[in-house]
Amino acid sequence: MEILVILIPVSLLLGGAGLLFFVWTVKSNQYDDPDGDAQRILSGQWDDHPKP
């Protein structure tokens, strides 16, 4: 059962990282235009290099 000492903090850290990631997506306005984002994938415009 000693393995729990490692496993529980690890699971909490991973979950926490996911939460922080989500907070970042909210703060950087990534849910403002879900329909647009779904369509923009289909555009080949920035396939070769990212938008400057």
Place this chain on the structure above:
Amino acid sequence: MTAPMRPGISACPACSAAPAAQALAHQDTVLDARIALSLPTIHCAACISAVEDVLNAYPGVHNARVNLTMKRASIEASPDVMPDALVRAVRAIGYEAHELDAGTLSATTTDKAGRDLLMRLAVAGFAAMNVMLLSVSVWSGAADATRDMFHWISALITMPVIVFSGQPFYRNAWAALRHGRLNMDVPITLAILLAVITSLWETSLSGAHAYFDAALALTFFLLAGRYLDYRTRAIARSAAEELAALEVPRAFLLKDGQETQVPVAQLAVGDLIRLRPGGRLPVDGVIVDGQTELDRAMLTGETVPVFAGPGQAVSAGEVNLTGVLTVRATAVGQDTSLHRMADLVAIAESGRSRYTSLADQAAKLYAPGVHILSGLSFVGWYFYTWDVRTALNIAAAVLIITCPCALGLAVPAVTTAASGRLFRRGMLIKDATALERLAQIDTVVFDKTGTLTQGTPVLTNLHNHPPQAMAVAMALAAGSAHPLSQAIVRAGAAAGLEPAQISALQERPGYGTMGQWQGQTVRLGRAAWVGAQAGAQTSAWLQIGTGAPLQLTFADNLRAGAAQAVAELKQQGCNVIMISGDATPAVAALAAELGITDWQAEALPAEKLARIEALSAAGHKVLMVGDGLNDTAALSAAHASISPASALDAARVASDIVLLGGDLAPIAQAVQTARAATRRIRENFTVATVYNIVAVPLAVAGLCSPLIAALAMSLSSITVSLNALRLR
């Protein structure tokens, strides 16, 4: 852990949509202008890139981004870029575009409350998942020191999350208690806090049962309901604001002979305002110069334009049809007759405020019931065992089991599904209880002008006149922007007529047009001008030389889907009534065409209101459909109300539902959808009740373990959500 918005966001509303561009804009020029365009027809990736390419290539534009969800483009450009030019550029590549008033829109772009709820929901979800993981280990057999450790870790996660995520409930509950009332949030708050307190107590005594997972799951499910509810209302609000923003309020101010474009809000009493044909009066005033005809349909429902000349008083909301006017403002802003008329709305008792929503009805029964049940269990078990710990544990279990997870989701899940469905059909649900009220209606009252009809005239007696005369009329009409003239040109062209050759064509604003044809003077215009007797019907008169004037009569065209909507509503058993401010013959003709037997003409706004109130007093649930300012009082007094998007702002504000397209047919479908939605809500309440009937006896008997509580709670919430989804 809230989502703080950047300060100064109101000065740069859509910067939040493009943070990188914001930084760029601040380096470049501090005074970048913000322009917003509405793009109702875009729908795909190709549309997005086409529009963005055109806008970004336009000289002076620094950044343009299309938002497909809101069908809008936000543009940062140097101040000398005119919005009209951008609209033209987008139209040139084949997309419909309209300018939006950035001032009206700024409120929607900072969606602070929505982000706040989403953040609390995410934190609660994260914590609930982790604690559930630990709880499952406990339920599957972890014992002694391991169980205690798991409980303590759960407590460690739960405590801060409950403090943060539960805040919306605590605030609402406190607000209700302070006013001596009970609402849904009081039992919710009590259940969450009691669950945490008893669990902490149990954990400290190394007890077997802790409800940390239940407290978190409760918070998560209830927040999900709140968020759904909020999203539905936010989408409706932003679409409603977009409609308002489509009317960019600008006026032409005359100062020292110079014309300048200023926002309507800056106009003052005594200012001279220039109004071109087609423009709507922004103020009350007196005509100083110019003659014209005014369209007062929005204020009174009359379809026949009224003549106006110098010295005549005019009211805000009237539309200038033919001549250029100079008007001296006598009242601006809140003092205009437009606003005074809107004040009638405040007097009319709103159908909305009288209605108690199904959720509130349920809460009224539920909230006291739960407290009494849980209190009785506590007292009963205390006297049975003389042990506070056991009694408190059971009271907490009762509260957790009865907690309105399913109830909290029952209404928002259904309204979200129904509103989404109606929105795709072009109906915007503005009020939270609109669907429930719409489901109850048994009487529908229609306004005529602009609601059942399009408000644009059509020539009706083209073939009663010699083709030669019509050719002359067409030629004369071609020189004017008056709606009747345009109707003559359209009708003539449709009948294959060629306009006659006319020289010395001139328009007399307010009277008509005249010219020379084969050596004779020809006139087309008002009855009095050509020497004829004015009748009740909308008409223009044509005089050739000194001959007898010919009467050209006009009727108002039916709006698309009007006949279908009326027929379907009748089929559904609704009593259909038409009340109009227009003259009797026009109203009678339309009533006969649509098969409406109950109609009333020449009704004043107060009479419309009185009729609605009389119907309500007789026990009818009235749906009012109207667009004019003369309908606003009736719209707010009715049990439910609908207005078309072309309606005045005041009428749209007063109504629960806005029809976005020009078609009236969705009204009948909306009533059906509303009835289906209300059925689903009641079904959901039944599901929630059945689950309580099964689970509550277990809880009261002290047989409810945390595992049973978690299962029952999740199952009922999922059942209710799935049932709501069946509506699609």
